[in-house]
Amino acid sequence: MNTQPLAGRRAIVTGSNSGIGLGIAESLAGAGAELVLNSFTDSPDDHALAADLAARHGVSARYIAADMSKPAECRALVKKAGGCDILVNNAGIQHVCAIEDFPQEKWDAIIAINMSSAFHTTAAALPGMYAAGWGRVINVASAHGLTASPYKSAYVAAKHGVVGLSKVTALEAAGKGVTANAICPGYVLTPLVEAQIPDQMETHGMDRDTVVREVMLARQPSRQFATVEQIGGTAVFLCSEAAAQITGTTISVDGGWTAL
Numbered sequence: 001m002n003t004q005p006l007a008g009r010r011a012i013v014t015g016s017n018s019g020i021g022l023g024i025a026e027s028l029a030g031a032g033a034e035l036v037l038n039s040f041t042d043s044p045d046d047h048a049l050a051a052d053l054a055a056r057h058g059v060s061a062r063y064i065a066a067d068m069s070k071p072a073e074c075r076a077l078v079k080k081a082g083g084c085d086i087l088v089n090n091a092g093i094q095h096v097c098a099i100e101d102f103p104q105e106k107w108d109a110i111i112a113i114n115m116s117s118a119f120h121t122t123a124a125a126l127p128g129m130y131a132a133g134w135g136r137v138i139n140v141a142s143a144h145g146l147t148a149s150p151y152k153s154a155y156v157a158a159k160h161g162v163v164g165l166s167k168v169t170a171l172e173a174a175g176k177g178v179t180a181n182a183i184c185p186g187y188v189l190t191p192l193v194e195a196q197i198p199d200q201m202e203t204h205g206m207d208r209d210t211v212v213r214e215v216m217l218a219r220q221p222s223r224q225f226a227t228v229e230q231i232g233g234t235a236v237f238l239c240s241e242a243a244a245q246i247t248g249t250t251i252s253v254d255g256g257w258t259a260l
């Protein structure tokens with residue numbers, strides 16, 4: 001069995017200096033892919049992360065700073081990387097607030113980073129994938145791309161949008177060796193989720209453990225967080241030959257959330 005099934009493939013993972021993006025980068029590197037890590041910062045730690053990934057997995061890895069809230073930087077990321085065979089649109093932020101009080105700048109930022117960035121990077125990456133006759137676009141959506149929760153208007157709107165974009169990408173790419181899908185995680189314990197806990201505690205007037213159990217994991221029947229390794233493994237599967245006809249769909253990794 002080939003233990004390096006993605007050798008020779010270059011992957012860009014947006015928003016990958018932390019959380020799920022870093023987990024996906026780890027899994028893709030473990031399968032032999034060359035990695036381009038990204039976030040909007042440009043610190044020595046960011047570049048060290050890529051060097052560490054490269055050393056541990058014996059692959060080439062770089063860190064390229066680009067702000068996914070800015071269309072030109074989304075497109076420049078793909079260009080600076082030299083194109084890619086695998087594009088993982090993962091960068092995302094969250095803000096929890098009732099619609100009537102939702103700050104306009106937060107709405108704009110969430111739509112830009114969580115949804116529009118995927119359009120811009122995909123537009124920049126597809127021509128190279130078409131020319132190569134092979135490509136994988138993997139959009140990290142959410143259970144909130146399929147269902148809704150109160151106080152998350154921008155996030156739910158953006159994630160539903162990303163699911164729609166995945167379907168359109170799949171239709172346009174059909175027959176060209178390029179697939180596009182959305183992974184829809186339930187709750188995964190990452191810095192993004194950690195950051196939501198204080199807001200949720202305030203909104204619901206509950207302590208941390210109660211919010212985690214009764215609010216966050218209330219809709220996740222397994223009552224367990226999904227792990228970044230499970231999301232990474234799903235991304236590697238979507239890059240495999242077994243997944244060559246899986247396109248334009250969503251894969252839930254949510255402990256049963258969307259089965260309810």
Ligand code: NAD
Nearest residue numbers: 015016017019020039040067068091092142187188190192
């Ligand atoms: P995280 O905060 O750990 O990671 C988010 C990443 O996006 C970080 O690397 C951050 O630097 C990057 N980022 C933020 N703004 C950016 C910008 N302007 N430009 C470039 N990069 C930027 O969060 P996470 O939980 O790992 O989330 C990753 C993705 O997974 C998001 O799209 C999120 O919506 C989605 N998701 C997370 C969960 C969960 O429970 N954690 C569930 C479903 C979906």
